[in-house]
Amino acid sequence: GNDCPATAADAASGGAARRLLRDLLGVGVAVRPVQDTEQPVTVSLRLGVRLLIRLDEREQVLTSYLWTRQEWTDELHRWNKSDYDGLETIHIPGRYLWRPDIVLYNSVDGFSPPADTNVRLSHDGHLTWDSPAIVRSACPLDIRLFPFDSQRCPLTFGSWSHGAGGLRLRAGGRAGGGLEDLVQPAGWQVTGLSVSDGTSAAGRDHAARLTYTLSLRRRPAAPLRDLLLPPALTSALAPLALCLPAPSGERVALGLALLLAITVFQLMLAETLPPAETAPLLGRFYMASMAVITTSTAVSVLLLAVYHCGPEAKPLPRWVRVVILGHLARVLAIRPPGEPHQRRTGSEVEAGLTSGRRAQSVGGDEEGSESERG
Numbered sequence: 001g002n003d004c005p006a007t008a009a010d011a012a013s014g015g016a017a018r019r020l021l022r023d024l025l026g027v028g029v030a031v032r033p034v035q036d037t038e039q040p041v042t043v044s045l046r047l048g049v050r051l052l053i054r055l056d057e058r059e060q061v062l063t064s065y066l067w068t069r070q071e072w073t074d075e076l077h078r079w080n081k082s083d084y085d086g087l088e089t090i091h092i093p094g095r096y097l098w099r100p101d102i103v104l105y106n107s108v109d110g111f112s113p114p115a116d117t118n119v120r121l122s123h124d125g126h127l128t129w130d131s132p133a134i135v136r137s138a139c140p141l142d143i144r145l146f147p148f149d150s151q152r153c154p155l156t157f158g159s160w161s162h163g164a165g166g167l168r169l170r171a172g173g174r175a176g177g178g179l180e181d182l183v184q185p186a187g188w189q190v191t192g193l194s195v196s197d198g199t200s201a202a203g204r205d206h207a208a209r210l211t212y213t214l215s216l217r218r219r220p221a222a223p224l225r226d227l228l229l230p231p232a233l234t235s236a237l238a239p240l241a242l243c244l245p246a247p248s249g250e251r252v253a254l255g256l257a258l259l260l261a262i263t264v265f266q267l268m269l270a271e272t273l274p275p276a277e278t279a280p281l282l283g284r285f286y287m288a289s290m291a292v293i294t295t296s297t298a299v300s301v302l303l304l305a306v307y308h309c310g311p312e313a314k315p316l317p318r319w320v321r322v323v324i325l326g327h328l329a330r331v332l333a334i335r336p337p338g339e340p341h342q343r344r345t346g347s348e349v350e351a352g353l354t355s356g357r358r359a360q361s362v363g364g365d366e367e368g369s370e371s372e373r374g
Helices: 003-024 221-236 239-243 251-272 281-307 318-331 346-373
Strands: 041-056 061-073 089-093 102-104 118-122 126-138 150-159 167-171 188-199 208-218
Touching: 003 089, 041 150, 041 188, 041 208, 061 150, 126 150, 150 167, 167 188, 167 208, 221 251, 221 281, 239 251, 239 281, 251 281
Parallel strands: 041 167
Antiparallel strands: 041 061, 061 126, 089 118, 102 150, 118 126, 150 208, 188 208
């Protein structure tokens, strides 16, 4: 039938592939695949980020799912297409060929071997090796602007045993990497992936490196809802404690309750973020709120002490009454109870207080004389 030519062609290509594989296995794979050992092997590395599994902010560790593509030329594994029925490419296990020992330098789990996937070999010696990997890399965080911060997480790749004289590493693909199939993580927005090359030391044996930098921007909705709105509403209650009547005895209790609530939020923030010398933006807001609540509670304690001092209380010094009832009351637009609504200077306040004391002393003398007559 019509399928016979195709079946024969498949069988022929399969036989050629097996014969080619037998011929290729006879070539050594322990050394770099170059004719001139003084020349380096140029490896093109393309990185594709598929998923950000987790960013552990406390430990400063990024867990990500990557696809890597490495391409290089093997000068020892080439063939003439006409000798193998026009066969141009073949897929063979990577362990039968020399592969570059590219590792992730800033890995926190050691240097685990890549997935042992097949390698595509072309007749001209061009090799393409695609492999997936789940890696955990160190990602130093700058939390000064939390929760409105942006982070840059590096992924540094390089050869572990070959210097630049034996292996040359360059970025492959568009801009050295790809985010086309990335699944955006919860809580973060990936804004870009850049690449830069560098070396670890000077000289011929310096190690070539490629550093891919993943740019992240935090989505502030969740931190604002959970860590900012509740303490902001709590702090707004601090000035209202001064509006409570003194006999109720609830001023200090309310202040201590508010201070305890802010402290709880401060501890939650400290457990979420890594230790840092500079307090984050939200942490500074907590400290300012605690200062306001502490001041409000201290003022409440002083007011209650004055209110409950009893008849044994000593009169205030003259300068205190002049400053508070005269100057400070005028600045705050507060007038003492029973006083007409007009501005009074410090001398007027002092004169009023002196006349009041005289009236009280006269009244006391009259009451004493009446009691004696009685």
